[in-house]
Amino acid sequence: MSNLDLAQMTGLSRSTICKLSQLDRWDNVSAGVMQRFSIACGVDLLAPGDQKKFIARSRLDYMDRTSPAQRRMMRRIIEDLKSRQPVTGY
Secondary structure, three states, X not given: OOHHHHHHHHOOOHHHHHHHHHOOOOOOOOHHHHHHHHHHOOOOOOOHHHXXXXXXXXXXHHHHHOOHHXXXXXXXXXXXXXXXXXXXOO
16 A cells, blocks of 8 residues: 555545654644544554454465565564453463
8 A cells, every 4th residue: 555545535635644654653633633644554542352353363364565674664563462461361
């Protein structure tokens, strides 16, 4: 998925999409922008059940069509989400 595709889906500018995809942390990103961007990327931050399914998939079909920068960004988001999952089984 290209930055233009994401921009059209979210209503954000292409430059905003580029900036978001390169951020290491989203501390200064508004919740609305974060939610629109994440949904366009296939992750609903407000639906934890869906996040778990998303994280559990070992191979993401659309990742083959993304740029290296987009893949790095998604890996960072996934790792961040994984680190926030509660530890169970103790």
